[in-house]
Amino acid sequence: xxxxxxxxxxxxxxxxxxxxxxxxxxxxxxxxxxxxxxxxxxxxxxxxxxxxxxxxxxxxxxxxxxxxxxxxxxxxxxxxxxxxxxxxxxxxxxxxxxxxxxxxxxxxxxxxxxxxxxxxxxxxxxxxxxxxxxxxxxxxxxxxxxxxxxxxxxxxxxxxxxxxxxxxxxxxxxxxxxxxxxxxxxxxxxxxxxxxxxxxxxxxxxxxxxxxxxxxxxxxxxxxxxxxxxxxxxxxxxxxxxxxxxxxxxxxxxxxxxxxxxxxxxxxxxxxxxxxxxxxxxxxxxxxxxxxxxxxxxxxxxxxxxxxxxxxxxxxxxxxxxxxxxxxxxxxxxxxxxxxxxxxxxxxxxxxxxxxxxxxxxxxxxxxxxxxxxxxxxxxxxxxxxxxxxxxxxxxxxxxxxxxxxxxxxxxxxxxxxxx
Amino acid sequence: xxxxxxxxxxxxxxxxxxxxxxxxxxxxxxxxxxxxxxxxxxxxxxxxxxxxxxxxxxxxxxxxxxxxxxxxxxxxxxxxxxxxxxxxxxxxxxxxxxxxxxxxxxxxxxxxxxxxxxxxxxxxxxxxxxxxxxxxxxxxxxxxxxxxxxxxxxxxxxxxxxxxxxxxxxxxxxxxxxxxxxxxxxxxxxxxxxxxxxxxxxxxxxxxxxxxxxxxxxxxxxxxxxxxxxxxxxxxxxxx
Numbered sequence: 069x070x071x072x073x074x075x076x077x078x079x080x081x082x083x084x085x086x087x088x089x090x091x092x093x094x095x096x097x098x099x100x101x102x103x104x105x106x107x108x109x110x111x112x113x114x115x116x117x118x119x120x121x122x123x124x125x126x127x128x129x130x131x132x133x134x135x136x137x138x139x140x141x142x143x144x145x146x147x148x149x150x151x152x153x154x155x156x157x158x159x160x161x162x163x164x165x166x167x168x169x170x171x172x173x174x175x176x177x178x179x180x181x182x183x184x185x186x187x188x189x190x191x192x193x194x195x196x197x198x199x200x201x202x203x204x205x206x207x208x209x210x211x212x213x214x215x216x217x218x219x220x221x222x223x224x225x226x227x228x229x230x231x232x233x234x235x236x237x238x239x240x241x242x243x244x245x246x247x248x249x250x251x252x253x254x255x256x257x258x259x260x261x262x263x264x265x266x267x268x269x270x271x272x273x274x275x276x277x278x279x280x281x282x283x284x285x286x287x288x289x290x291x292x293x294x295x296x297x298x299x300x301x302x303x304x305x306x307x308x309x310x311x312x313x314x315x316x317x318x319x320x321x322x323x324x325x326x327x328x329x330x331x332x333x334x335x336x337x338x339x340x341x342x343x344x345x346x347x348x349x350x351x352x353x354x355x356x357x358x359x360x361x362x363x364x365x366x367x368x369x370x371x372x373x374x375x376x377x378x379x380x381x382x383x384x385x386x387x388x389x390x391x392x393x394x395x396x397x398x399x400x401x402x403x404x405x406x407x408x409x410x411x412x413x414x415x416x417x418x419x420x421x422x423x424x425x426x427x428x429x430x431x432x433x434x435x436x437x438x439x440x441x442x443x444x445x446x447x448x449x450x451x452x453x454x455x456x457x458x459x460x461x462x463x464x465x466x467x468x469x470x471x472x473x474x475x476x477x478x479x480x481x482x483x484x485x486x487x488x
Numbered sequence: 489x490x491x492x493x494x495x496x497x498x499x500x501x502x503x504x505x506x507x508x509x510x511x512x513x514x515x516x517x518x519x520x521x522x523x524x525x526x527x528x529x530x531x532x533x534x535x536x537x538x539x540x541x542x543x544x545x546x547x548x549x550x551x552x553x554x555x556x557x558x559x560x561x562x563x564x565x566x567x568x569x570x571x572x573x574x575x576x577x578x579x580x581x582x583x584x585x586x587x588x589x590x591x592x593x594x595x596x597x598x599x600x601x602x603x604x605x606x607x608x609x610x611x612x613x614x615x616x617x618x619x620x621x622x623x624x625x626x627x628x629x630x631x632x633x634x635x636x637x638x639x640x641x642x643x644x645x646x647x648x649x650x651x652x653x654x655x656x657x658x659x660x661x662x663x664x665x666x667x668x669x670x671x672x673x674x675x676x677x678x679x680x681x682x683x684x685x686x687x688x689x690x691x692x693x694x695x696x697x698x699x700x701x702x703x704x705x706x707x708x709x710x711x712x713x714x715x716x717x718x719x720x721x722x723x724x725x726x727x728x
Contacts, residue, residue, distance in 0.1 A: 084509070094517050423526035
């Protein structure tokens with residue numbers, strides 16, 4: 069009898085626990101207003117001229133590059149001025165936590181692009197910008213930037229890298245991501261030819277690669293930076309302790325150096341910089357909170373295209389010193405820009421959280437917050453600098469070039485530039 | 489009523505309460521949380537079409553809840569009748585009303601499936617307006633919850649009072665149920681009067697309601713009801 073009562077008690081406790089957990093889950097996953105918007109915010113005492121939207125209307129489409137490993141891509145492009153209807157584009161900001169193709173939406177925000185709008189070829193072909201998202205982050209998290217660049221007359225293509233938020237698979241992404249970029253470029257080459265779907269829209273000889281976080285790594289690699297696991301190993305050995313934020317990268321990559329080499333088609337792990345995985349046509353690169361430690365000084369020297377690096381100085385995911393700062397210091401580019409957001413963390417470059425799940429607020433990680441910055445203000449400055457840089461480099465706009473001259477005094481920003 | 493019978497009525501009420509306690513969050517978890525992206529009608533529509541069975545499972549959970557609510561309303565009426573018949577009847581009506589509103593709310597989910605179902609007569613509309621309408625009904629579902637919250641909060645108010653006065657259940661249960669009623673009523677009225685505090689009120693309803701509902705459920709399952717005192721109250725009620 070006592071055993072029966074005990075068993076019943078345990079069963080009931082289990083059922084009640086399930087109910088409590090379900091209620092807590094229901095609460096955590098519900099949506100609340102986030103208080104952010106995608107709109108530009110003025111920075112006192114600084115004219116972020118290119119932070120305001122450009123003159124083109126913007127359209128957006130989703131396509132799939134067929135192949136053994138199908139790659140979903142999203143396009144943002146100039147749309148005809150008479151594009152009408154409601155630009156009811158809402159974008160999810162999420163991470164692929166549980167599956168390579170299933171996005172866990174953390175927040176959402178409203179865009180201004182017209183879904184499925186026709187291409188405006190009247191002023192084309194336009195320079196191409198390939199936008200690589202952060203590790204396991206959905207590409208729509210960067211629509212705020214993609215729409216902005218398209219409004220200035222660029223065609224932006226963002227691949228949905230096939231990966232899941234699992235640090236043990238970061239080494240695979242390290243090899244696969246530069247291939248994804250080449251895959252996108254090859255697709256564009258096919259489609260811009262006579263009769264192609266993108267003919268007259270994209271100038272595939274004028275292009276930049278932009279990325280955030282591991283997308284920053286991807287952008288640097290696409291511009292010619294070369295992996296250097298020997299140098300990374302030496303750096304990792306010199307770290308003061310396991311609490312150093314770079315430890316994550318060391319532990320995720322170094323044990324898999326041989327796997328990466330094999331996956332890249334190499335017979336052995338090179339001593340020194342690995343062969344380049346980039347495309348010589350890349351005219352400019354923008355890395356936002358991008359990882360760069362895996363390249364080391366010699367690997368970064370492989371970059372000769374103009375480079376812009378941006379980052380938060382308090383970033384614990386892609387430490388400023390080992391990403392933004394290192395890339396600026398060692399890229400061989402004659403024209404380069406460094407924009408440091410003082411005290412900012414890693415997620416000032418991801419989407420606005422107009423609506424967000426309670427869970428997003430509860431889980432540490434700062435997906436929708438920053439220790440020092442109003443994220444809207446940071447995005448406005450990021451938009452300004454990225455648009456100015458790409459206009460200067462891909463469209464040779466003298467006004468934009470002037471906006472990059474050394475001595476820019478944006479509040480809270482460390483600014484360094486060379487060659488402007 | 490026999491001793492055994494009233495005890496088993498209380499236990500059955502406890503089991504049904506437990507069923508509701510466990511199943512009630514699942515329509516949201518299955519049909520909403522994983523599929524709906526706030527403000528993003530296109531993604532939401534894609535998600536629902538890709539996981540229609542999950543959405544339908546959420547509807548089944550929703551249906552089970554309101555069907556169980558109807559039986560529970562009757563059982564609580566039987567248990568509370570000796571305390572105050574008119575008030576226990578009013579409490580039962582409020583609970584039945586709440587169940588009916590929940591049943592009507594199922595219609596919003598059915599309409600979502602109809603709109604996204606690709607019926608030929610809907611071909612006159614572009615996908616965007618269809619998705620937007622589906623989103624409207626999903627939003628409406630969340631707001632109808634505020635309507636049943638009013639009825640449920642009122643039910644808990646009466647239930648709390650009756651339990652407090654009953655003498656066959658401990659008074660603290662009545663107090664906890666009264667506190668729970670404040671949570672639901674504050675959320676529903678608050679949504680009408682001060683929608684800017686929706687977020688705070690959603691937290692308040694969890695904090696205020698769960699302890700009372702859970703404690704009452706556990707008591708019904710574990711102790712049932714003090715049969716002697718219940719019979720005493722039933723005799724007193726029959727005499728008056």
